[in-house]
Amino acid sequence: MKIILFRFESELIHVLEVNINWENISLWEKNKIKLENKNRWEKYSEILEIFEELKNKYSPDYFAYQSPMKYKWAIKDEEWYVNSSLLHLFCETNNANILELTWPIVRWKLNISAKDLKEELESEKNKILENHKIAKSDKLLDGLVYLSLIKNNI
Secondary structure, three states: OEEEEEEEOOOEEEEEEEEEEOOEEEEEEEEEEEOOOOOHHHHHHHHHHHHHHHHHHHOOOEEEEEOOOOOOOOOOOHHHHHHHHHHHHHHHHOOOEEEEEOHHHHHHHHOOOHHHHHHHHHHHHHHHHHHOOOOOOOOOHHHHHHHHHHHHHO
């Protein structure tokens, strides 16, 4: 199963191609796509074009993104919200599968307590850091940890 993992920032889109085969996760191509300084409409159109290019290049089974979830019931990061909304729109119009990776969603999929999830996250993060060439400070690491934990429940 091929998954394209995203992490959005105001002027950057972090992208990681992930392959999941049974119990194994393989990391392939990793990119940072810098968005040009344009007016909002041009920027949003560029983001939709990027999603289309990635869909054509990788033919993923899922598009996944990590939602920061820092502020419950409040939109504090407008760019993250807009970019994730554009990803949802793209997936809906292109009949593509999407995964939102957050603490509550992962906890629900695994059906475990918050304490157990915290332990699982730390353990899985350490495994990923040992087995893959990814920095501890990488923006995509948390999303990759969430994805790794739910890989059997997708």
